[in-house]
Amino acid sequence: MENILFMIYPLCLLLSSLGVLVFKKPVHSCLSFLFSLITLAGIYLELFASFIAVMQILVYAGAILVIFMFVIILFQDAHQQIERFPSKNNRFFIIATVFSLVAVVSYLSYLIAYPLTNWASMHTTDERFGDVQPLGQSLYLHFFFPFELVVLLFLIALVGSVYIAKRE
Amino acid sequence: MNLAVILIASLMMFAIGIIGCLIRRNALIFFLCIEMMLNAANLLFVAFANQWSDINGLVWVFFVLIVAAAEAAVGLAIVISLFRSKRSVDLDQYSDLHY
Numbered sequence: 511m512e513n514i515l516f517m518i519y520p521l522c523l524l525l526s527s528l529g530v531l532v533f534k535k536p537v538h539s540c541l542s543f544l545f546s547l548i549t550l551a552g553i554y555l556e557l558f559a560s561f562i563a564v565m566q567i568l569v570y571a572g573a574i575l576v577i578f579m580f581v582i583i584l585f586q587d588a589h590q591q592i593e594r595f596p597s598k599n600n601r602f603f604i605i606a607t608v609f610s611l612v613a614v615v616s617y618l619s620y621l622i623a624y625p626l627t628n629w630a631s632m633h634t635t636d637e638r639f640g641d642v643q644p645l646g647q648s649l650y651l652h653f654f655f656p657f658e659l660v661v662l663l664f665l666i667a668l669v670g671s672v673y674i675a676k677r678e
Numbered sequence: 679m680n681l682a683v684i685l686i687a688s689l690m691m692f693a694i695g696i697i698g699c700l701i702r703r704n705a706l707i708f709f710l711c712i713e714m715m716l717n718a719a720n721l722l723f724v725a726f727a728n729q730w731s732d733i734n735g736l737v738w739v740f741f742v743l744i745v746a747a748a749e750a751a752v753g754l755a756i757v758i759s760l761f762r763s764k765r766s767v768d769l770d771q772y773s774d775l776h777y
């Protein structure tokens with residue numbers, strides 16, 4: 511039962527990621543991406559990373575996708591000009607598909623040659639593995655300086671985005 | 679939970695993101711695909727943090743989330759100012775620096 515449930519998550523993830531690619535309207539792509547984010551949060555919960563799952567929903571689905579939705583609404587009439595889905599330079603599609611296929615096939619053959627069976631027993635079974643407390647301890651004890659730098663980065667990004675988007 | 683399944687899902691998600699960046703001409707879908715690639719990397723971080731029982735992997739996911747949020751804010755601001763200059767979000771039209 512758990513195995514079946516666990517196969518459903520990656521399947522939903524792949525289908526919704528493909529949906530971002532194939533839907534013509536940007537709003538549909540955005541909603542498909544939302545679905546893939548929620549599926550990712552489910553996988554994180556299965557991997558006992560509960561805090562990261564909550565942050566995924568809050569930051570990605572709650573903040574980033576809302577900004578995307580606002581910008582899509584802002585450009586409502588501009589999207590209709592780009593409805594031609596396979597764009598005029600078709601060679602990009604062929605190159606990208608060939609490289610991705612090569613990557614996937616080589617990776618699959620690697621997995622078949624060296625199966626990860628001896629790793630499968632190593633994963634953690636501690637349900638409190640990804641809780642706020644151990645993560646906060648690691649963040650504030652070992653990663654304090656990067657944390658402060660990232661706060662600075664966020665401030666700069668905030669000011670920079672306001673400055674770029676400002677009307678002259 | 680099998681690590682190989684997660685690795686394959688992450689790889690395919692990354693590949694879909696790259697294909698989307700190359701073939702879609704809408705600037706917003708381009709940014710969505712970049713976010714998707716960041717998410718594929720995040721999934722790998724979480725999977726290996728679980729595999730080795732190492733909490734530091736989750737801290738890196740936290741940093742990637744913050745950088746993704748900053749990147750989305752700046753990127754969308756750039757899209758807005760691009761739209762102001764040509765009244766279009768079609769990436770094919772922004773080839774001024776090609777030649």
